[in-house]
Amino acid sequence: MWRKALAFSALVLFGAGLTGCAINRFERREAWRDQAEQMCIARKLVQPTAYVSLAKEIDGPGPCGMQQPFRVTRLGGGTVALKQRMTLACPALAEAEAWLADTIQPAANLYFGVPVAEINAGSYSCRGRNNQVGAKLSEHSFGNALDIMSFTLADGHVITVKGGWRGTEAEQAFLREVFVGACARFSTVLAPGSNVYHYDHIHVDLAMHDPRGLKRICKPLLKFESQLVAADGSPRPMASPRPPARQTLPSQAPIDGEEDDPYGVAPTSSRTTGTRVARAPT
Numbered sequence: 482m483w484r485k486a487l488a489f490s491a492l493v494l495f496g497a498g499l500t501g502c503a504i505n506r507f508e509r510r511e512a513w514r515d516q517a518e519q520m521c522i523a524r525k526l527v528q529p530t531a532y533v534s535l536a537k538e539i540d541g542p543g544p545c546g547m548q549q550p551f552r553v554t555r556l557g558g559g560t561v562a563l564k565q566r567m568t569l570a571c572p573a574l575a576e577a578e579a580w581l582a583d584t585i586q587p588a589a590n591l592y593f594g595v596p597v598a599e600i601n602a603g604s605y606s607c608r609g610r611n612n613q614v615g616a617k618l619s620e621h622s623f624g625n626a627l628d629i630m631s632f633t634l635a636d637g638h639v640i641t642v643k644g645g646w647r648g649t650e651a652e653q654a655f656l657r658e659v660f661v662g663a664c665a666r667f668s669t670v671l672a673p674g675s676n677v678y679h680y681d682h683i684h685v686d687l688a689m690h691d692p693r694g695l696k697r698i699c700k701p702l703l704k705f706e707s708q709l710v711a712a713d714g715s716p717r718p719m720a721s722p723r724p725p726a727r728q729t730l731p732s733q734a735p736i737d738g739e740e741d742d743p744y745g746v747a748p749t750s751s752r753t754t755g756t757r758v759a760r761a762p763t
Contacts, residue, residue: 510544513689514570514623518548521571527551527578532559536568539624545607547624553604557581561597564631567604570624572687576666577627580685584662587709589634592651592658599633603682620669626686629659643681646673657705659683664699674701 521527529535532555539546547570554566556578569577581597589597606621620626631641632655645652656672660683663670667685671678690696 508544510546510623511689513694514625515548517572517687518570521575522549526575527571530559532556533574539568539605542607544618545622547605550605550624556600557586562599564599564601565603567602567627568624569604569627573604573625573627576687577685580662580666583666584709585632585659588655588658588662589632591708592655593634593636593638595635595638597632598635600629601631601633603628603630620686620688625688626669626684629683629685630681641681642673642683654708656683657703658707658709660703661705661707662709664697668694668697670697670699672701676700 527533529551532553534552536550536552538548539550549571550568551571551574552566552568553563553574555562561581586596589595604621604627605624606619608619608622610617610619621628629642631639633639640648640652640655642656645656647653660670660672663683663685667687668690669684669686669688671684673680673683690698
């Protein structure tokens with residue numbers, strides 16, 4: 482009798498474990514994910530270096546994982562340290578490097594006069610969206626997403642997303658340059674003001690929101706004019722080509738505006754004063 486009770490208890494615990502993890506271990510990974518990885522590797526968009534190494538395939542639990550993970554300790558050819566090692570698939574890593582070169586470093590030099598020296602970011606994690614039990618798997622589960630919490634400049638100044646989003650004018654402008662630059666490269670970008678889960682970081686990923694991969698989610702809605710242009714006013718050369726222009730997905734909920742943010746756009750906002758264009762330091 483006790484054996485039957487023990488077996489039943491083990492079965493209940495196993496089932497509860499599956500439910501708690503919110504992972505269907507029999508679900509298969511979408512084909513486009515492996516295809517995107519293979520194409521990125523074939524085009525050699527990411528090359529192993531002293532700071533970027535190949536790792537063994539991550540297969541599971543469930544559909545989580547990636548065919549060819551890259552373990553990353555530094556970005557930008559070793560010029561930018563990472564507070565914690567990242568594990569990413571080739572497509573997300575390639576776009577992150579381009580984002581760093583095309584937007585993050587130019588913005589840091591423009592607004593602070595020094596480059597970014599360290600980034601605090603999260604990467605691979607097999608979990609539901611927003612760490613919610615029962616939610617659809619996050620893009621982090623496939624090494625296809627990054628969460629940026631803070632930037633440390635070469636002079637030691639730390640810009641956190643949580644504090645800097647409404648911090649000094651230079652911090653606000655820098656983070657909005659980072660945000661706008663991300664929206665041009667990633668299919669999903671969520672920053673403070675997008676929802677309650679992203680008050681302290683900027684989330685970016687390369688999810689497929691439609692069969693052609695042209696639609697995007699970029700929230701909150703901001704009116705911000707980038708100052709990152711060449712000295713003669715012409716567009717700056719990019720480190721790598723940007724993806725095709727994506728279409729904004731129609732909102733399924735009220736617009737996430739920022740009523741008390743001078744850069745925010747919200748239909749219900751009564752604030753009309755204050756500049757909406759960041760001023761670069763003289």
